Amino acid sequence: MKINFTEEQNLFREEVRSWLEVNVPKKPLLSLDTKEGFEQHREWEKTLNSGNWSMVTWPKEYGGRGLDLIRWLIFEEEYYRAEAPTRVNQNGVFLLGPTLMEFGTHEQKSKFLNAMATGDHIWSQGWSEPGAGSDMAAIRTTAVLEGDHYKINGQKTWSSRAAYADWTFGLFRTDLQSERHRGLSFILVSLDTPGVTVRPIPQLDGEPGFAEIYFDDVIVSRENLLGEDGEGWKIAMATAGFERGLMLRSPARFQQTAAKLLKLYYKNKDHCSPMLQSKVVEAWAESESYALSIYHTASKILAGGSIGSESSLGKIFWSELDHMMHQTALKILGASAELVDSSEHDAAQWIKGFMFSYGGPIYAGTNEIQKNIIAERLLGLPK
C-alpha cells in the first residue's frame, strides 16, 4: 500500500488543469435538457475531443489516451474542480462505452466509440418499459429477426436524454417464446429510424430530461446487435459491471458538493444550529470515504481483481449522501430555500441539485432493488 500520487500522476493532473482552465466555458451553459442547451453541451463534447479528453481510459485508436483508472479519477477531480459542464453523453461514454469495449466487434467499436467521442452520437438509455421498471426482466418490446435485420415493436420509457439524443441502446425480446431474462438481446437503435417516435416527459424541474420511445415496425440492421442473440441480460448485468458503477459516479462530484456545502455553512454559521454543523461534517466524512473506497476499488481492478455486486453498495451510498447534502444546504439557506429567481443564483443552484438528488435513489435500479442484491449476493440471504 502506497496511497500517494506519483510524480507522473501529478504532472498529468497539471496537464488536465491547464487545459481545462483555458477551455471550460466561462459562462455556464444552458440546461442540457433544453434544445439549445443540449446543442451547447454537444459542442462542449467536441471541444473535449479536440483536446483528446473524451475518455482518457479508452485505447488511442478509439479516441482515448489509453490511461489507467487512477488517471481517470484524477481527470475527474480536475473536471469537477473546474466546474466544467455536465457530460451530455454520459450514457455513451460511461455506460455504453465500457460495454462496447467488452462485447463489441472491432467494427462496432470503430463506428460507435469514435462517433461517441466526437459528440456526433449522443446516447440515451432504453431499459425500462411501462410494465418493466424495477422488474426489468418483464421487458416486452420485441425485436424479430427477419433475414439480416430486426423488426422492433413496443415501447420504452424513462429513457434518459432521449428527448434530444441521436441513439438509444437497450434490451429487446428477440425470442418471443422466452420468459423473464432469457431471450433478450442488446440492440443499438438510431432514433432517426422510421417508425421511432420520441415523446419527451417533463421532469420534476419542468424540463424534458427523459422520454418515452415508441417503436412501430422499426427496421434495424443485425449489425447493431451487441454480443450474441439472447445474451442481452448477461451483457446488461455483467458488462464491465464494476467499471460502470465506478465511472458513472466518480467521487469528485460529491466531494465538490461537500466542499461547497462547507463553505456555505461557514458563511452562514452565525445563524445556524450545531445540528447543521454536524451534517456538514458528515457530508465531508462520507464524500471522503466514498473517494477512498473508489481509489481502493480502482487499485484492486488495476491489480487484476474484479468487482461485481459490490457496486450496489456504492450506488446506495452516493445517492443517499447526495440527497443529504442538498437537504442540508437548503436548511442552511433558511427562507431563501425556495427562491429559484435569477437574482438568487446560489439558492437556485442548490434547489435544482436538491430536486435532482431525489432521482439518485431511484434511477439505475432503485436503492431497494440494490439492497435486495446486496442481501442475496453478498450476505447470502435467500431470494
Next chain:
Amino acid sequence: MNFNFTEEQLQFKNTVKSFLSDECSPDSIRDGWEAKKPFNHDRWNKIANLGVLSSNLPEKDGGFGIDQVALSLMIEEMGYAALPEPVAEQIFLINDLMPLLPDSIKEEIKNTYQTGSNFISVAHPLSPNPLFLNDAAGLLLFNEDTYQFALTEDIDFISLVSNDPSRELSKINSIQKSVSSSEEFEKINSAVAARGALMTGCLLIGLAQKMLDLSSLYALDRTQFGKPIGSFQAIKHMLADVAVKIEFARPTIFRAAHSLLENNPKSALHCAHAKYMSAKAAELACKNSIQAHGAMGYTWEMDLHIFMRKAWSLMACWGNEDKQQDIIYKTLTSSEEELGVLYTF
C-alpha cells in the same frame, strides 16, 4: 497510488484471524466473565508466542517491525473475535508510541515491560479508566499538560465495573511515585489520541462485521411464516444498510493507518475520520443486528451481546462520534484557503 495490501500485511491478518477463531470463542469469553477474570493469561501468552505483541517493535528489539497498515488489519480481527485481552492497546498505544516518548519515560517502560509476561496500561482524558490495571506492570497516564509513567505498585486505584464484562476498568485515586514529563506534550498527546481513535475504529469495524455475519446466519436459520426470515425484504434491507456502512468505513481505517506510517501532517484528521465512520457503522450494526434477532437478540444466552457490549464501550472511549466530529470540523475550518479543499490525497 496503490491501495492494495501487501502479501505480508495480509499474512499477519490471516494468522491472527485463524488463531482467534480457535482460541477466542464466545464460550471462552463467557468463561472469563463467569470467573470474573476476563483477562486470560494463557491466551495472552499464546498471543505473545505468536509474535503479535512484539510484531511492531523494531527487529533489533525482537519484533518484526510491521507497519500500522498491517496492525490495523490485525486489530480489525481482534474486534471480530471480541478479544478481551488488551493486545490492541499494547501494540498501538504503547509499542507504536514508544519512539515518540522522551528517553526518561521510554527507559522506564522498557525496564518494566516484558513482552508476554506483563503489559502497560494507558489512561488519557479521552479514556480515563485504564484497562486491566490489576494485571498491568505499569501505567502511562496523560494529564492536561503532562504525562507520566508509574509502576502499578505505586498507584492507588479502585475497580470500576464496565457494562462490557470483558473490560476490567479502574479509577485512579493517587500516584505515589512516577516519572513525569511535559516534553513535546502537544505532539505526543495528539499522537496518542489519534492512535486511540484509530485503534477503537479498527476494533469497531471488526465488531460491526461480526454482528452482520451473526445476523445473516440467524436470518437464514430462523423461520417464520414457513420460510427463513432472511427472505423478507424488511430483514434484507436492514442488513444491507449495515453492509453499506461497513464498506465505506473500512477504507478510512487503512488511509489513517497509512497516514501514521507516512507521518502525514493530517494524520490526526484521518484518524478522527476513521473513528467517526466506524463508530457510525458499529452503531447501526448493533441496532439492526439486535432487531434482526428479535427477542433472541435481547437475551443473555445469544452471543450477539458479547459483541454489542464491546462496541458500545469502544464507541464511547478514545473520543466518541461527537468528539471526532469536533476534530474534523476544527481541522477543516482552520485555514480559510483550505476551506473546502476537494482532494483526498
